[in-house]
Amino acid sequence: MDPHLLRTFVTVAECGSFSAAASRLGYTQSAVSQHIAALENDLGTPLLSRRPVVPTASGERLLEHAGPILLRLDAARADVRRTVADPPSTLTVAASPLAARSLASRLAEVRRSHPGTELALTVCGRAEVVEGVAAGTFVLGLTDGITAPTDPLHLSDAVHLHTTATSEEDLAVALPKSHPLASRRGLSLGDLVDARWIDAPDLAAPLTALRAAAGSDALHPAITYNGTDLHTLLALIEAGHGLAVLPRSAVTEDLAAVALTNPRLVHRTELVRTDLATPAAKSLAATFSNHQ
Incomplete structure (x- = not known):
């Protein structure tokens, strides 16, 4: 073929x-x-x-x-090219929208320690981060998702990449403050089977993942948001278009954030890479170990 x-x-x-x-x-x-x-x-x-x-x-x-x-095939091509090509002069980094929030200070550290290095940051969808690192488009990637505590993210069956956990955070159900459930101390997905949901697969916990975790197909989107802008998603929630599950730190004070208590899941961020060929790339990867 x-x-x-x-x-x-x-x-x-x-x-x-x-x-x-x-x-x-x-x-x-x-x-x-x-x-x-x-x-x-x-x-x-x-x-x-x-x-x-x-x-x-x-x-x-x-x-x-x-x-x-x-x-x-793209990963194989990139891997072969790395054996014969000079290391890239530009440090290309990709991050999913929520994972990108932790990059600014770390990129500043790299610029201070490697002042001649050019940096290029792309914020894109979770799958694009993984595929771009595998294909050699990006030297490093930072992606996120939901998983059981201490479990790694399931990123790809097609290629093997080096991954390092950089953070884990509790999840919350984000909903308008006027919502009847906003005063609850905790919520299970079972409490929300009839709720209006916003499916934002590159920002919030994807509904496919929540259905799998809950063992139920009862969670249905009222609206699907395929963008990567967190402020837009939060505005949709505040306007009453639906709920979403997000890391607690991503929910602003304009919304209620009720702890997701069952099933027990966390928001996990991972550094994704192949072999690092430049000092700047190694320095950036090291900042995640240094800050844990």
Whole structure:
């Protein structure tokens, strides 16, 4: 299976359009159509319905494999290049939105100790941090999520990365102060099965993770927020669009923050990296050990 064809297929499935995929990939629409036809011929089955452009049942199954396959290839390419290329002159760092809050002082330390180092910080989604570090786009990443106390985050089955826990924090249910449950000292997910939820997968605890932790499919979003701006999410909560589970420190005084008591979960932040080739990268990684 040609990885170039596979990447084209994934892009078309994401865009829902051959022309949009061609624009993203820098191909002609005819070339994209030829890629999809060649892949379908190789596998002996249609992968995309054309009107509308959506994956078939076979295409859905291929998508489950495609992400890990392409990530593994990107990671292999980056790993080989690191053996022959000079260390990068710019320290590229990625962080998920909540994890980025702890970076400012640490980047200042690196600039003081390595004044000639150029820094580039990208704030992006949790999966993008992990995939970018694996693919060599970023030297270091800082990502976050929810897990049982002391358990590591589940980041990727496709590649192995070095991870270091940098912090763990209690979780709280963020809700308007006028909400009937705002005066409670603690809440379980069982108390909230009928609540209006905001699903913000790159900021709050994703509802998929909360359902898995609760062993219930009863938590449903009233609204999905795919952005990465914490202030926007908090404004949505304050306006009554729904609840969200966040680390306690992320909830402002304008909202009520009621401890999540059951199931017992924590907000965990982890440093993600491959091999560190520059003194500046090693210094930044060391600041997380020094501050724990």
